[in-house]
Amino acid sequence: MKQLTVISGKGGTGKTSITAAFASLVDNAVLADCDVDAADLHLILKPEIKKTMGFHGLKIASIDKEKCTDCKKCHENCRFDAIDEEINLIKESCEGCGVCEYVCPVNAIQMIDRDSGFSYISETRFGPMAHAVLKTAEEASGKLVTVVRENAKTLAEEKKKDLIIIDGPPGIGCPVISSISGVDLVLVVTEPTLSAIHDLERILGVARHFNIPAVVCINKCDINEDNTRKIERYCKNNNIDVVGKLPYDTVVTEAMIHEKNVIEFSKGVFSDKIVDMWNKIQRRLAA
Ligand code: SF4
Numbered sequence: 012m013k014q015l016t017v018i019s020g021k022g023g024t025g026k027t028s029i030t031a032a033f034a035s036l037v038d039n040a041v042l043a044d045c046d047v048d049a050a051d052l053h054l055i056l057k058p059e060i061k062k063t064m065g066f067h068g069l070k071i072a073s074i075d076k077e078k079c080t081d082c083k084k085c086h087e088n089c090r091f092d093a094i095d096e097e098i099n100l101i102k103e104s105c106e107g108c109g110v111c112e113y114v115c116p117v118n119a120i121q122m123i124d125r126d127s128g129f130s131y132i133s134e135t136r137f138g139p140m141a142h143a144v145l146k147t148a149e150e151a152s153g154k155l156v157t158v159v160r161e162n163a164k165t166l167a168e169e170k171k172k173d174l175i176i177i178d179g180p181p182g183i184g185c186p187v188i189s190s191i192s193g194v195d196l197v198l199v200v201t202e203p204t205l206s207a208i209h210d211l212e213r214i215l216g217v218a219r220h221f222n223i224p225a226v227v228c229i230n231k232c233d234i235n236e237d238n239t240r241k242i243e244r245y246c247k248n249n250n251i252d253v254v255g256k257l258p259y260d261t262v263v264t265e266a267m268i269h270e271k272n273v274i275e276f277s278k279g280v281f282s283d284k285i286v287d288m289w290n291k292i293q294r295r296l297a298a
Pocket residue numbers: 071072088089090091092093094104105106107108109110111112
């Protein structure tokens with residue numbers, strides 16, 4: 012089974028539109044939305060949810076006021092100020108470190124599971140999909156990415172699919188590392204702006220660090236041709252293939268408004284370029 016993750020140095024580079032377009036071109040794949048902090052692949056793919064599972068991220072303290080002797084040790088030792096002087100827990104501040112449970116002399120505190128979100132198994136018009144939502148202000152997205160990837164793997168085995176296409180999170184943080192670890196290829200979507208070039212170099216550095224082969228797509232390549240040339244030069248010098256150069260095209264937004272991917276919506280130049288890029292990626296995955 013092969014795995015491809017589509018990532019970008021920051022949000023809004025067209026990563027999800029490209030992933031959704033790939034979905035049209037394969038019939039042997041499971042789709043996985045690992046951008047759990049801002050999941051929006053479902054807006055285009057309209058999954059029909061078949062199974063919902065609760066997700067427990069970090070633990071949270073639970074104080075038994077009946078047992079509490081008001082010694083205030085938990086309040087004094089919590090370095091996140093998550094227990095006030097009246098020994099009430101401030102849920103939003105609790106980091107689940109367990110120090111209060113450790114210092115409580117009468118075992119009045121227990122660490123319990125925290126409801127942090129949901130993961131889903133779904134069907135789409137392009138095949139099975141694993142996805143998730145993280146509750147607002149929860150900070151366990153790396154762990155939830157791992158859950159989505161495990162669900163996608165199970166789905167692929169059950170449905171006898173031999174490819175997983177992962178829509179990864181933007182940036183270079185923990186969720187990105189969780190979404191690329193162990194995959195066969197990473198596609199980095201970038202734009203020809205100075206900040207995007209900087210982000211691209213950082214994200215390619217992360218992929219290199221984990222020994223994961225990477226290829227690049229330059230989206231909106233015609234908005235600054237000098238910067239596009241800079242990206243191509245950088246990639247050439249670092250032996251990284253630029254597998255796609257997509258022009259700025261309003262068809263991407265129009266397709267989204269119609270809740271379709273660009274391949275379904277239009278048979279124009281933009282779609283041809285996506286098909287060409289997908290063929291190159293497939294060759295890389297098969298190599
Ligand atoms: S688990 Fe840690 S952060 Fe949460 S209340 Fe206890 S000491 Fe504070």
